[in-house]
Amino acid sequence: MRGVGAVLRGAPRAATGLAVLGAALLVAPLLVDDYLLSVILITLYFAFVGQAWNLMMGYAGQLSLGHALYVGLGGYAAAAFFVHFGLTPWAGMVIGILVAAAFAAGIGLLAFRFGIGGVYFALLTIAVAEFTRILFEHFEWVGATGGFFLPVENREINDLLMLRGSPAMFYYVILAMTVGLFLANVALIRSRMGYYWMAIREDQDAAQALGINTFRYKMMAVVLSASLTALGGVFLAFYNNNLFPIDAFGIHRSIEIILAPIIGGLGTLFGPILGAFILTPLGEVLTWALDQLGVQMAGVKHLFYGLVLLVIIRSLPGGVWPWFARRLGIEGPEARP
Amino acid sequence: MTWDTVASILIGGALTGLVYSLMALGLSVIFGVIRVVNFAHGEMMTLAMFAGVFLFTGGGLDPILSLPIVAGTLFILGYALQRRLVEPFIARPEHEQFILLLAVAILLVNGLLLAFGPDARSVTVDYAFDSFELGPIFIDKVKAYAAGVGVLVAAGLLMFFRYTRTGKAIRACSDNLMGAQVVGLNIRRLYALTFGLGVACVGAAGCLLSLLVDVTPMLGPELTLLAFVIVIIGGLGSMMGALLGGIVVGLSEALAGLLIVPSMKSMFSFGLLILILAFRPQGLFGKRT
Amino acid sequence: MTDAPLLDVRLISKSFRGLRAVSQVSLAVRPGEIVGLIGPNGAGKTTTFNMIAGVFPPDEGEIRFDGADITGLRADQVCHAGIGRTFQLVKPFYGLSVEDNVLIGALRATRDVDAARAAAVDLLDRFGLADRRHQAAGALTLPDRKRLEVARAMATRPRLLLLDEVMAGLRPGETDEMVQVFQTLNRETGLTILMIEHVMRAVMALSQHIVVLNYGERIAEGEPEQVVRDPKVLESYLGEEAV
Incomplete structure (x- = not known):
């Protein structure tokens, strides 16, 4: 069994780096101010949803361009049950996941039963996300276009049960989620299902000839990825305390989710995390620098993201991680795009 | 609501649909020949719409007159884009092509946003509020002109593919790439021409749409989706399908505006797309393979 | 017979x-x-x-x-x-290692990844690919790809x-x-x-x-x-x- 542990033992520099990073992330709330903490927090959020998306695209090879759908569904479900019925988000989360999983299963059923692949599948995911956005813009129970707001009572007392509290609490929640998902992924992609996903990604006909029920495993990938993404959505809704259909389901949101894993490296364990840690802070630095210059321009950050995406896909289509891993002295599958 | 009004609205929808058709035709041509999905299609359309608006407000040019300029410029842009960016991606995996054009789309939306801000802009020609009256039915002049010019451009393109040597050569590439290479056609040039023509279609359609719809940079992704909805309804890669699909979408939007809240009208198109993908993935007008 | x-x-x-x-x-x-x-x-x-x-x-x-x-x-x-099969135009999982290719086949008969890996190593040995098992399948020569194709099909038992x-x-x-x-x-x-x-x-x-x-x-x-x-x-x- 070649786990991450074994990979890292073969690369002491990487192991040291990871240990330092881990320690720094653990004590970060004590060291940095609220703004910087919020930047790291959002970075971790993108690392989380990026990992969730990567399971489906990077490992199972199914391109979803509508992943904001699941962020929105998870967030809206948990927030609505919290606001209307006082339900704890830990239970609301289950509802959110169920709703997202149902949508994902619907998309999967439509697409995979009829053999819709590639571009068509991607378009179907966008279409369903947009369809849902417009639906929510007319969904009065959750505020329609006016937005849906969670009451902000205190930021001092941490109430983990109701997920109300200080930025530091949210920070530790998302840190735990991101690390937890990473560890789960390590186990997942070295499991039978992980290998089956990669087989499907590489060649569906060959996969099926080896006894893999490709329909079932693609469905599992879509539903699992959607459920995890919905979990991220619950976190985001409770952290932001507001939800707007355009910001929850909009296509620009879906694109934000997929940037980090593509830039970091599709189908790698570290790629989505590395991508998030490159992209989000750079975007923030850019906005901050322009702010300092007295320039406030909408679109600069995303223009920059677009440029990075263009450069990466042209010259490093496997992403930054495989290249970085080789420099760290990591060999083998984790260093392969 | 009287039947005359309904008829007027439906005819207006079908006319707007013809402008959509021209946009979708561009997407269909590019996909049909190069097998690359232009994910930046709607963003290019927005670029053309902005060009239409500024040539009107700045130069006083009616978008119908500025159409050749805009279409020509976008042709060059498309040609260059294919040669410089897309060409090396033709042999690469599908998702990488997709991501490349997604990057182009992001650059276009945010470039436009940076240049012109998020506000809506429009063209108000002096016949903007005039209409033709056919008995009790009113037809907006702008819609009639835009649709008429759109059909002319589309017809021109179809004639080009049917009768000119270059057009036939491009069709040969799409029918049998290996054969085309064997007889010595310059594939790289033909592909660039095709991409150029596809984007020029969008240029023309954008100019015409600027007469009908207010433009904002954020319109791009919506138009991209709309173009896809149309070609998928019509059958991806089929030119006639794109034309008919545009009319279907224009009509369904008008109908949706009549029957339900106007802001829900695009839900209609997306719903249509989902139904089509589910039950007739080859398109309403495509042949089952 | x-x-x-x-x-x-x-x-x-x-x-x-x-x-x-x-x-x-x-x-x-x-x-x-x-x-x-x-x-x-x-x-x-x-x-x-x-x-x-x-x-x-x-x-x-x-x-x-x-x-x-x-x-x-x-x-x-x-x-x-x-029934196991090979394809006329071989279809290796190009991005995966030779060993993982065969391992995926072996997972037909067992759910245990370690057992599947052991089975894969045995088969690769039999087909003369043991020394190439950590290479990406895409890097193999055509004869080796053919061997891999057969080994992978055999792995499904x-x-x-x-x-x-x-x-x-x-x-x-x-x-x-x-x-x-x-x-x-x-x-x-x-x-x-x-x-x-x-x-x-x-x-x-x-x-x-x-x-x-x-x-x-x-x-x-x-x-x-x-x-x-x-x-x-x-x-x-x-x-x-x-x-």
Whole structure:
């Protein structure tokens, strides 16, 4: 069994780096101010949803361009049950996941039963996300276009049960989620299902000839990825305390989710995390620098993201991680795009 | 609501649909020949719409007159884009092509946003509020002109593919790439021409749409989706399908505006797309393979 | 040979867009037997294979494996029933290591990844790929890819192996090596093989029985020496003038 542990033992520099990073992330709330903490927090959020998306695209090879759908569904479900019925988000989360999983299963059923692949599948995911956005813009129970707001009572007392509290609490929640998902992924992609996903990604006909029920495993990938993404959505809704259909389901949101894993490296364990840690802070630095210059321009950050995406896909289509891993002295599958 | 009004609205929808058709035709041509999905299609359309608006407000040019300029410029842009960016991606995996054009789309939306801000802009020609009256039915002049010019451009393109040597050569590439290479056609040039023509279609359609719809940079992704909805309804890669699909979408939007809240009208198109993908993935007008 | 056939194909047909690719073909493969399926290009060999392997169902007819009806099962179900296959144009998982390729096949028979890896290592050893097991499959040469294709199919522990032109593109020496591997497998494990093959050197060396297709119909079958002298077979390969 070649786990991450074994990979890292073969690369002491990487192991040291990871240990330092881990320690720094653990004590970060004590060291940095609220703004910087919020930047790291959002970075971790993108690392989380990026990992969730990567399971489906990077490992199972199914391109979803509508992943904001699941962020929105998870967030809206948990927030609505919290606001209307006082339900704890830990239970609301289950509802959110169920709703997202149902949508994902619907998309999967439509697409995979009829053999819709590639571009068509991607378009179907966008279409369903947009369809849902417009639906929510007319969904009065959750505020329609006016937005849906969670009451902000205190930021001092941490109430983990109701997920109300200080930025530091949210920070530790998302840190735990991101690390937890990473560890789960390590186990997942070295499991039978992980290998089956990669087989499907590489060649569906060959996969099926080896006894893999490709329909079932693609469905599992879509539903699992959607459920995890919905979990991220619950976190985001409770952290932001507001939800707007355009910001929850909009296509620009879906694109934000997929940037980090593509830039970091599709189908790698570290790629989505590395991508998030490159992209989000750079975007923030850019906005901050322009702010300092007295320039406030909408679109600069995303223009920059677009440029990075263009450069990466042209010259490093496997992403930054495989290249970085080789420099760290990591060999083998984790260093392969 | 009287039947005359309904008829007027439906005819207006079908006319707007013809402008959509021209946009979708561009997407269909590019996909049909190069097998690359232009994910930046709607963003290019927005670029053309902005060009239409500024040539009107700045130069006083009616978008119908500025159409050749805009279409020509976008042709060059498309040609260059294919040669410089897309060409090396033709042999690469599908998702990488997709991501490349997604990057182009992001650059276009945010470039436009940076240049012109998020506000809506429009063209108000002096016949903007005039209409033709056919008995009790009113037809907006702008819609009639835009649709008429759109059909002319589309017809021109179809004639080009049917009768000119270059057009036939491009069709040969799409029918049998290996054969085309064997007889010595310059594939790289033909592909660039095709991409150029596809984007020029969008240029023309954008100019015409600027007469009908207010433009904002954020319109791009919506138009991209709309173009896809149309070609998928019509059958991806089929030119006639794109034309008919545009009319279907224009009509369904008008109908949706009549029957339900106007802001829900695009839900209609997306719903249509989902139904089509589910039950007739080859398109309403495509042949089952 | 009196035992019941392991694979029993009865009168299967398939048309594509009105064109009859395979017409009422029957063939039987007995346990432990190696059967060659030959015929000129376009004779319907691969179509027949694809129907047996579950890529698409036959329009009519029946396919039985070990007494059970497997007609119309999906490819993965056919694999679980005990039929492994290779593809004419090999389909390795290019981005994965050679070992992982075979491991995925081995996961058919076990859920335990470590056990599957052990099985993969054994098989790679048998097919002479042991020293290349950590390479990406995409980096292999064509003969090695062919070996990998067979090793991966073997990893699913088939009782019947369908080989679609595995010898094509191999040099004579490499062909002989491959022939030996199959002879050993057949002798030691009783593996049953149905093979499409153009390389007559391999067909003659391996097959105990040959079925000949032409224009989608079975035109001959029998012992190898007898079949290759059949005028109908010669005619199908050489055209009528040559007879």
